[in-house]
Amino acid sequence: MSKARLDTLQSWYADDQHDKIVEAIEQLPESERDYEVVGHYGRALNNLGRYTEALQQLLSVEHQGIQDATWNWRIGYSYFYLHQWEKALSAFEQFDRLEPGDADVNKYIEACSDFMVRQAAAIKEIARVPxxxxxxxxxxxxxxxxxxxxxxxxxxxxxxxxxxxxxxxxxxxxxxxxxxxxxxxxxxxxxxxxxxxxxxxxxxxxxxxxxxxxxxxxxxxxxxxxxxxxxxxxxxxxxxxxxxxxxxxxxxxxxxxxxxxxxxxxxxxxxxxxxxxxxxxxxxxxxxxxxxxxxxxxxFDTSEQDKLHDLDKVKYAQFSSLLQSLCEKAAGIERIEAVIRNICTRIVDGKGYFAFHADELSMLMYDIQFWLYTGSNPEVTRAHYLAEYEKMIAFAQGFSTGGYAPDFVSGWLDERIKQGAIVDRAGVLSFTAVAREQLVNKLTAIESGLGD
Structure with a gap:
């Protein structure tokens, strides 16, 4: 294959376009698939999770690759994800002999050895008591x-x-x-x-x-x-x-x-x-x-350390830029940031970690986020809000739950609509005046109980 075509394959690899590499090589006649091309082919198949096919291709050039560190890396990778630990270990050890000191290869060598020990122990245990x-x-x-x-x-x-x-x-x-x-x-x-x-x-x-x-x-x-x-x-x-x-x-x-x-x-x-x-x-x-x-x-219990970490987070971590901006624009509650931190501290005290589910305090946090967001974005639709939701707390840096289950959020929204607290007018969602007042009163009561 020409240098230009090899450069193209390498460019596709850098861009994670492994399917393009496979497609291009499969269009080549067998006679044009030399050692280097087969190496690209095997690597692309590995990266697509097609390990059995990758292994077949790489084994077809074994006589050329056995003294090539790169070939040993690729075939070791195939064996590893086909759970053939002994063969993977042999390939990675050969790589290490040819190019000693590679940190990634050493990690795979350690993992192979560990899997082999664990698997032997597991087989022994199952044999002991079926x-x-x-x-x-x-x-x-x-x-x-x-x-x-x-x-x-x-x-x-x-x-x-x-x-x-x-x-x-x-x-x-x-x-x-x-x-x-x-x-x-x-x-x-x-x-x-x-x-x-x-x-x-x-x-x-x-x-x-x-x-x-x-x-x-x-x-x-x-x-x-x-x-x-x-x-x-x-x-x-x-x-x-x-x-x-x-x-x-x-x-x-x-x-x-x-x-x-x-x-x-x-x-x-x-x-x-x-x-x-x-x-x-x-x-x-x-x-x-x-x-x-x-x-x-x-x-593996680290619950106490995890709880202390999350308590520190909800008390002191910085809000996302979106949440901070919404809090600054909130009408009716002067210390909304302190109110949010108070509620989330109670969530962590109760659960031992920071997460929103379908409990009462979590539902209150869903209410607060919707109230804050619609206060600054009055023309919000369901799809728009659910897309924006994760930017406030769920996937924020600092003050964040580190993830969320979309079903909990959509479930909360469906429940509030069913209750009549949120209305849908031609696709635009908003709290009713009564629901908004009830929420503000609840937050005001929390605010009044906060110390200086």
């Missing part, structure tokens, strides 16, 4: 929330077949068996140790609950907040099934990953991080290993 012979009588937490949001009736054969057809994947046999004991819920142990850091923690991920097989509950595979919803509305990758939601309220999930095994095989369990560009972190080779590897949150 999955279906374990005592799951204390596995599930009993709570009204779990019953309302997760727990379905035991799945029938017809329901299992229907959900599998809808999702396009055969569900793991051990998952089906466990759901036949209790169909979804919140486990007592909600943390899974990891070999690498994630958006949740340096050494583990956490789950909120495990989705059951059904469609009745919000957090079931076919429910309103289930697997298809998370993929279609939140953009999670279509390589499997969303199995567990996480405490981030949508910004990371646990998935069954069928890329290696195919739609009818035994999927791995992975963590997918939306905030990091849907970054995938391997957790376990199968469902049974994932379940038996769950540990109690007390093992």
């Amino acid at each position: 999955f279906r012979e374990r005592d799951f009588s204390q596995f599930w937490e009993t709570s009204d929330y779990a019953d309302k949001s997760y727990v379905e009736a035991p799945p029938t054969a017809e329901m299992i077949a229907s959900i599998e057809e809808e999702l396009g994947y055969k569900l793991p046999a051990d998952y089906i068996w466990l759901m036949q004991q209790q169909n979804g819920g919140v486990p007592v142990n909600t943390c899974f140790p990891t070999a690498v850091s994630t958006s949740w923690a340096e050494d583990h991920v956490a789950i909120t609950g495990i989705m059951g097989i059904g469609r009745e509950k919000d957090y079931s595979l076919g429910g309103s907040l289930g697997s298809r919803f998370m993929q279609e509305e939140w953009g999670y990758p279509p390589f499997g099934v969303v199995l567990c939601d996480c405490p981030s309220a949508g910004h990371d999930v646990i998935m069954l990953d069928y890329r290696v095994c195919g739609r009818d095989g035994e999927p791995a369990v992975v963590h997918v991080d939306q905030e990091a560009g849907y970054w995938v972190t391997f957790l376990a080779p199968n469902f049974a290993t994932f379940i038996t590897g769950l540990v109690n949150e007390e093992v």
